[in-house]
Amino acid sequence: MLDNHELLAVQRGAVKIFEAAEVAAAYERLAECIAGRLEGTTPVVLCVMIGGLIPTAELIQRFDFPLELDYLHATRYRGETAGGDLVWKVSPSTDLADRTVLVVDDILDEGHTLAAILQALRAQQPRGLLTAALLEKRHERRVPGLKADFVGLEVPDRYVFGCGMDYKGYWRQLDGIYALGEQTP
Numbered sequence: 001m002l003d004n005h006e007l008l009a010v011q012r013g014a015v016k017i018f019e020a021a022e023v024a025a026a027y028e029r030l031a032e033c034i035a036g037r038l039e040g041t042t043p044v045v046l047c048v049m050i051g052g053l054i055p056t057a058e059l060i061q062r063f064d065f066p067l068e069l070d071y072l073h074a075t076r077y078r079g080e081t082a083g084g085d086l087v088w089k090v091s092p093s094t095d096l097a098d099r100t101v102l103v104v105d106d107i108l109d110e111g112h113t114l115a116a117i118l119q120a121l122r123a124q125q126p127r128g129l130l131t132a133a134l135l136e137k138r139h140e141r142r143v144p145g146l147k148a149d150f151v152g153l154e155v156p157d158r159y160v161f162g163c164g165m166d167y168k169g170y171w172r173q174l175d176g177i178y179a180l181g182e183q184t185p
Helices: 004-013 020-038 053-060 112-122
Strands: 015-018 044-049 068-075 087-090 100-108 128-137 150-155 177-179
Touching: 015 020, 015 150, 020 053, 020 100, 020 128, 020 150, 044 053, 044 112, 053 068, 053 100, 053 128, 068 112, 100 112, 112 128, 150 177
Parallel strands: 044 068, 044 100, 100 128, 128 150
Antiparallel strands: 015 177, 068 087
């Protein structure tokens, strides 16, 4: 557990990149685009835990078609601000064979986690496999050829938190998107 003073200092020193209203507008645009592709397919929506929890909840509340919801948990961060080796904690329990699948995550950064998730899901032979991320980071370090099918907002190449993304396991609940300040402890 981190010291409360450090956590409060991180939030106070953070730079707000997107206000809550801008994030809500991004969810509306994402949901509209996704619905246009998924309507009539009775898809499986897979939430990538833990960061994808808030984006998934925000999106599925905006859909007015039947869907099945499941989750997976694969992580590289484990409470840190830099990724390590991929660790699978939970695989989806839903049979994905011949189903349309939408994978929802918080952010597409370098893409190592998403690439491994997609490889594992393709082995289950879904009919269609789509990806959505609330954020996409602007940089050149992404896994070659990897992109999300649906992206809400682009962010600069900084460590960001809020709207599901965390700072060392904290601050996921913030309704805006923040970047670490220069004086982060």
